[in-house]
Amino acid sequence: MEQARIRNFxxxxxxxxxxxxxxxxxxxxxxxxxxxxxxxxxxxSMELERERGITIKAQAVRVRWRGHQxxxxxxxxxxxxxxxxxxxLQACEGALLLVDAAQGIEAQTLANAYLALDDELEIVPVAxxxxxPQADPEAAAAELAELLGEMPERVLRISAKTGEGVEAVxxxxxxxxxxxxxxxxxxxxxxxxxxxxDQYRGVVAFVRVVDGSFETxxxxxxxxxxxxxxxxxxxxxxxxxxxxxxLGAGEVGYVITGLKDVSRLRVGDTLTSRRRPxxxxxxxxxxxxxxxxxxxxxxxSDDYPALRDALEKLKLNDASLSYDPExxxxxxxxxxxxxxxxxxxxxxxxxLEREFDLDLLITAPTVAYRATTRAGEVVxxxxxxxxxxxxxxxxxxxxxxxxxxxxxxxxxxxxxANERRGSFDHLEYLSEERxxxxxxxxxxxxxxDFYDQLKSRTRGYASFDYDLAGFRPGDVTRVDILxxxxxxxxxxxxxxxxxxxxxxxxxxxxxxxxxPRQLFDVAVQAAIGSRVIARxxxxxxxxxxxxxxxxxxxxxxxxxxxxxxxxxxxxxxVGGVExxxxxxxxxxxxxxxxxx
Amino acid sequence: MGVRHLYVHLPFCxxxxxxxxxxTVVGRREQHGAYVDALxxxxxxxxxxxxxxxxxxxxxxxxxxxxxxxxxARLLDALPETDELTVEANPETVTPxxARLLRAGRVNRVSLxxxxxxxxxxxxxxxxxGPDDVRRAVYLLRDVGFDNVSLDLLYGVxxxxxxxxxxxxADALALEPEHLSCYELEAKPGTRFTYAHGDELVRQADAMxxxxxxxxxxxxxxxxRWYETANFCLEPGRxxxxxxxxxxxxxxxxxxxxxxxxMGAVSTLAGVRRRNRPGLGRYVTxxxxxxxxxxxxxxxxxxxxxxxxxxLGLRLxxxxxxxxxxxxxxxxxxxxxxxxxxxxxxxxGSGDAIRLTRRGRFLGGGVTAELLEFATR
Numbered sequence: 001m002e003q004a005r006i007r008n009f010x011x012x013x014x015x016x017x018x019x020x021x022x023x024x025x026x027x028x029x030x031x032x033x034x035x036x037x038x039x040x041x042x043x044x045s046m047e048l049e050r051e052r053g054i055t056i057k058a059q060a061v062r063v064r065w066r067g068h069q070x071x072x073x074x075x076x077x078x079x080x081x082x083x084x085x086x087x088x089l090q091a092c093e094g095a096l097l098l099v100d101a102a103q104g105i106e107a108q109t110l111a112n113a114y115l116a117l118d119d120e121l122e123i124v125p126v127a128x129x130x131x132x133p134q135a136d137p138e139a140a141a142a143e144l145a146e147l148l149g150e151m152p153e154r155v156l157r158i159s160a161k162t163g164e165g166v167e168a169v170x171x172x173x174x175x176x177x178x179x180x181x182x183x184x185x186x187x188x189x190x191x192x193x194x195x196x197x198d199q200y201r202g203v204v205a206f207v208r209v210v211d212g213s214f215e216t217x218x219x220x221x222x223x224x225x226x227x228x229x230x231x232x233x234x235x236x237x238x239x240x241x242x243x244x245x246x247l248g249a250g251e252v253g254y255v256i257t258g259l260k261d262v263s264r265l266r267v268g269d270t271l272t273s274r275r276r277p278x279x280x281x282x283x284x285x286x287x288x289x290x291x292x293x294x295x296x297x298x299x300x301s302d303d304y305p306a307l308r309d310a311l312e313k314l315k316l317n318d319a320s321l322s323y324d325p326e327x328x329x330x331x332x333x334x335x336x337x338x339x340x341x342x343x344x345x346x347x348x349x350x351x352l353e354r355e356f357d358l359d360l361l362i363t364a365p366t367v368a369y370r371a372t373t374r375a376g377e378v379v380x381x382x383x384x385x386x387x388x389x390x391x392x393x394x395x396x397x398x399x400x401x402x403x404x405x406x407x408x409x410x411x412x413x414x415x416x417a418n419e420r421r422g423s424f425d426h427l428e429y430l431s432e433e434r435x436x437x438x439x440x441x442x443x444x445x446x447x448x449d450f451y452d453q454l455k456s457r458t459r460g461y462a463s464f465d466y467d468l469a470g471f472r473p474g475d476v477t478r479v480d481i482l483x484x485x486x487x488x489x490x491x492x493x494x495x496x497x498x499x500x501x502x503x504x505x506x507x508x509x510x511x512x513x514x515x516p517r518q519l520f521d522v523a524v525q526a527a528i529g530s531r532v533i534a535r536x537x538x539x540x541x542x543x544x545x546x547x548x549x550x551x552x553x554x555x556x557x558x559x560x561x562x563x564x565x566x567x568x569x570x571x572x573x574v575g576g577v578e579x580x581x582x583x584x585x586x587x588x589x590x591x592x593x594x595x596x
Numbered sequence: 597m598g599v600r601h602l603y604v605h606l607p608f609c610x611x612x613x614x615x616x617x618x619x620t621v622v623g624r625r626e627q628h629g630a631y632v633d634a635l636x637x638x639x640x641x642x643x644x645x646x647x648x649x650x651x652x653x654x655x656x657x658x659x660x661x662x663x664x665x666x667x668x669a670r671l672l673d674a675l676p677e678t679d680e681l682t683v684e685a686n687p688e689t690v691t692p693x694x695a696r697l698l699r700a701g702r703v704n705r706v707s708l709x710x711x712x713x714x715x716x717x718x719x720x721x722x723x724x725x726g727p728d729d730v731r732r733a734v735y736l737l738r739d740v741g742f743d744n745v746s747l748d749l750l751y752g753v754x755x756x757x758x759x760x761x762x763x764x765x766a767d768a769l770a771l772e773p774e775h776l777s778c779y780e781l782e783a784k785p786g787t788r789f790t791y792a793h794g795d796e797l798v799r800q801a802d803a804m805x806x807x808x809x810x811x812x813x814x815x816x817x818x819x820x821r822w823y824e825t826a827n828f829c830l831e832p833g834r835x836x837x838x839x840x841x842x843x844x845x846x847x848x849x850x851x852x853x854x855x856x857x858x859m860g861a862v863s864t865l866a867g868v869r870r871r872n873r874p875g876l877g878r879y880v881t882x883x884x885x886x887x888x889x890x891x892x893x894x895x896x897x898x899x900x901x902x903x904x905x906x907x908l909g910l911r912l913x914x915x916x917x918x919x920x921x922x923x924x925x926x927x928x929x930x931x932x933x934x935x936x937x938x939x940x941x942x943x944x945g946s947g948d949a950i951r952l953t954r955r956g957r958f959l960g961g962g963v964t965a966e967l968l969e970f971a972t973r
């Protein structure tokens with residue numbers, strides 16, 4: 001297809017603002033999916049995505065509309081995946097900015113809209129859900145127009161649910177979004193904007209051809225990581241996989257690489273031909289690194305191999321997930337896993353539990369710290385139990401956070417940001433009612449319960465987005481928890497010195513409640529180094545007897561005691577104390593519980 | 597050598613108390629005779645396992661004294677000679693006639709299910725007797741010459757306070773029983789009793805810690821020997837050197853073999869435990885036809901026997917020979933518990949011995965569970 005008749009676009013929208021529904025309507029109108037195969041939200045293929053209403057893996061779908069080839073590039077919809085979003089947008093010339101007319105713009109939408117504007121994408125503003133009684137299309141349109149410096153009349157008003165106005169959206173894509181540029185005769189260059197793993201065919205790359213063209217069986221190379229392979233198959237999704245002989249400049253499609261390791265083909269990398277290589281890669285490639293870490297342990301130690309297999313499988317489709325074996329004295333064998341952010345962690349956890357049917361214990365999430373020891377050695381710490389005790393300096397990752405709230409909640413947000421060691425950057429009125437607040441915050445303050453606090457203190461009105469902003473020195477310290485005088489490695493944490501006492505006290509109190517009384521008194525302590533900062537005692541039981549035992553009772557009573565002993569053997573022993581798994585769970589869930 | 601201990605189960609009751617989980621049958625007066633016939637038939641079938649001299653016989657229930665008088669007399673008459681013959685009795689069933697009947701039947705120990713002297717607690721327990729019935733029963737037994745009477749008390753009863761327990765103990769002591777059994781109420785999940793008293797039972801469970809200490813402190817101060825977890829008897833010094841421990845029950849705690857007859861009765865004979873199935877009809881029918889009643893059996897290997905020996909032996913105040921339970925004893929746990937003051941190592945006539953300290957006895961269940969070792973195969 002000639003480049004002039006191609007349109008590549010994404011849909012930028014907040015969760016639940018109707019992106020997937022609009023995508024469904026587009027597929028229907030363009031007859032891409034036979035009606036009998038139509039099910040809701042065709043593009044969100046994973047069960048989990050359908051349930052959470054979010055899209056994890058981007059996909060690209062080709063449809064035809066009035067003589068044009070439209071490529072809809074689906075973007076992941078969460079703050080943890082900013083880099084993937086930016087790569088998806090780079091594959092487009094335009095984007096629909098879809099906003100719920102009852103809700104207005106959310107922080108994440110705004111962040112992604114700014115990404116699109118930075119890439120000089122043509123933005124088509126769309127107010128959705130005009131069928132809802134509480135919708136205020138005029139206010140939403142005004143807000144969108146203000147943001148984009150457009151006339152409010154240019155904002156499309158639609159209902160993706162009923163289909164009203166969707167044809168106009170397709171027409172606007174053709175009319176307003178420019179065709180792709182790129183030199184069809186130059187050496188081939190294609191942007192990898194997503195990857196997935198097919199168990200029979202290996203790694204599949206989703207690409208946007210920028211220059212030149214690519215053919216099936218062509219030997220290829222990635223320009224940043226230097227991986228070589230042959231294009232086993234080229235094709236497009238419409239939305240079913242359909243092989244094609246070649247992909248030309250401006251087109252979007254997939255490449256079956258035959259690679260077995262997804263980490264060898266990174267999002268943002270540039271594909272070129274080995275026969276006629278391009279001079280340089282496309283701009284913008286980054287090696288994304290996990291910033292949030294947690295230990296994942298099977299509750300039943302027999303499940304360790306199953307957990308390892310499951311992580312291996314997830315990693316096939318998720319290059320940003322990292323995992324290394326970890327041994328905890330309290331929790332046994334498991335893995336220290338690295339995630340892009342908290343949602344990424346939640347998704348991985350849910351998939352492990354749901355798709356692989358594993359029961360897991362997950363330690364409190366921590367961020368990557370950069371510690372300089374007295375000897376001048378710099379180490380990156382992903383596990384609180386590994387934080388050196390003698391330190392010259394600790395640096396922690398910071399983020400630049402954007403929060404959008406109705407103006408009445410500005411005070412509440414400022415208060416929360418101050419409690420979390422935030423430093424104010426700026427404040428901006430998006431409209432008369434809505435304010436954008438920008439703060440710099442330590443990421444470590446976010447991974448605990450910031451987002452939930454934000455939601456509860458603003459009655460759910462706040463929306464939130466962040467970008468990493470580098471490492472800064474922080475006055476953080478390692479707090480250890482001791483049971484019966486012995487350190488429980490899985491419960492160590494790194495925390496700002498000012499919060500250490502409060503947090504230590506909470507943990508110790510919670511453990512006292514959760515560890516059942518034993519035959520002896522048990523001390524539960526929180527300590528910084530050798531200094532105890534909080535202490536509770538679990539008083540010994542005073543009575544634990546089988547009331548009566550005569551001739552007819554012996555078998556039953558024996559079995560009772562045998563079961564008790566075997567149960568003890570299964571419990572995690574710390575300092576001679578049987579700590580039931582529930583106690584670990586309760587402490588590890590302290591944060592998520594505080595949210596409720 | 598034959599078995600020296602015989603248990604006889606008499607399942608009949610006037611009423612089934614809400615908390616009861618024994619094998620019982622309400623009413624059925626017309627079947628008492630047939631049941632005693634069946635008992636005697638089973639006894640005849642099992643005669644061979646009994647020693648020439650049976651040391652103890654225990655008639656338990658149910659309410660043995662609810663059994664029709666003439667049938668009870670017929671049963672007692674047919675039992676072999678023995679040193680200790682105990683019958684369980686409910687206070688309201690004790691009449692002058694019954695007391696004489698028991699005496700005539702060579703019964704020399706009566707275990708009276710008093711449970712409490714507080715009317716509101718007796719009513720919560722659905723007991724038929726009132727406080728005065730308990731006292732009258734004791735006096736009637738004394739009148740005909742019984743010099744070994746035991747009272748059962750329950751604590752942790754819905755509605756009970758520490759003051760109620762104090763009064764119950766005082767009222768019981770005032771009757772100068774030779775023996776007392778004090779049990780915490782075990783409310784079984786799913787029973788109508790637990791259903792009716794759920795929240796109150798939770799409250800009682802918390803109070804129970806204090807109650808157990810209160811029971812032990814009060815009774816030992818009154819001159820009773822705390823010889824088994826839930827059992828107390830007058831110190832020998834106060835009764836001219838008599839050992840008033842329940843000899844039949846001691847046989848269980850010493851791990852001896854015993855024969856049980858009657859529906860639901862359990863026997864342990866040469867490493868095999870067997871239980872007659874509950875169900876009056878099947879029991880009677882089988883024995884009428886000259887067959888052994890339907891039973892389930894469990895064979896006890898050496899390791900299991902040792903674990904039982906440990907759990908039973910540690911209930912007593914006397915040291916248990918380590919040699920008897922060596923394979924069932926977790927040495928590391930024992931060392932830890934010795935260090936914590938819950939277990940002590942000592943000597944008895946046959947060498948090294950183990951027993952629980954006073955504090956250890958209050959935690960006997962947990963301590964025993966910890967001490968148990970499972971022989972690796």
